[in-house]
Amino acid sequence: MAWTDERVELLKTLWAEGLSAAQIANKMGGVTRNAVIGKVHRLGLSGRATPAKPQRGCGPTQQEPREETVAAKPQRSEIKSVIPEVDTITPVVLDTGAMTTVATIKNNMCKWPIGDPAKEDFHFCGQPAAMGKSYCSHHARLAFQPPQRRDRPVVRRPAAAILEKRRAAS
DNA sequence: CCCTGATTCGC
DNA sequence: GCGAATCAGG
Numbered sequence: 593m594a595w596t597d598e599r600v601e602l603l604k605t606l607w608a609e610g611l612s613a614a615q616i617a618n619k620m621g622g623v624t625r626n627a628v629i630g631k632v633h634r635l636g637l638s639g640r641a642t643p644a645k646p647q648r649g650c651g652p653t654q655q656e657p658r659e660e661t662v663a664a665k666p667q668r669s670e671i672k673s674v675i676p677e678v679d680t681i682t683p684v685v686l687d688t689g690a691m692t693t694v695a696t697i698k699n700n701m702c703k704w705p706i707g708d709p710a711k712e713d714f715h716f717c718g719q720p721a722a723m724g725k726s727y728c729s730h731h732a733r734l735a736f737q738p739p740q741r742r743d744r745p746v747v748r749r750p751a752a753a754i755l756e757k758r759r760a761a762s
Numbered sequence: 763c764c765c766t767g768a769t770t771c772g773c
Numbered sequence: 774g775c776g777a778a779t780c781a782g783g
Contacts, residue, residue: 595775612766627776629767634774638767 593622595631605705607632702728 593599599620606616613632614625632638703726720728 614766624776625767626778630769630774630776633768 600631600635601705603628603631604635604637607637700725702726702730704728 595603602620603616606619607613607628611619612625613628617623617625617628620628700720700723702720725732
């Protein structure tokens with residue numbers, strides 16, 4: 593499966609959301625966690641909820657003096673659960689203008705995340721979505737596991753199977 | 763043994 | 774660029 597623009601987008605979002613590589617891989621489908629990790633690294637984004645990792649290969653003495661950790665944390669817009677849930681839109685006051693932000697998005701607008709959730713220009717797709725739906729028809733297929741291809745040939749609900757058996761017995 | 767991300771390396 | 778294999782750790 594190729595890394596399309598939107599898949600990369602989704603990957604970045606989920607990764608920023610704090611999901612593990614395996615979870616992302618499982619959610620997206622068609623890729624393994626290795627693929628996700630590899631892509632994450634290739635994209636340059638790596639490390640977030642994994643602090644204090646002296647990076648594998650602990651040599652005898654390694655303490656490079658770092659002088660680049662100056663002030664660099666202006667604000668981090670907390671965006672909770674961008675992917676799931678429709679209503680309960682976090683009333684975050686984040687105004688960037690006429691964009692479809694968390695503040696301006698409506699219930700019937702596509703909530704597919706566009707851009708970096710940690711940046712100011714982050715917004716949503718905004719295309720018309722069915723009432724009660726989170727995404728427009730285009731992104732809906734991406735949001736829901738498209739290649740959820742799992743062969744389940746004759747898996748009937750247990751209750752139904754029992755009833756069927758009973759009826760046959762009597 | 764389950765899991766995590768990190769790195770390597772053949773493709 | 775991609776990702777399986779591998780590595781290093783929790």
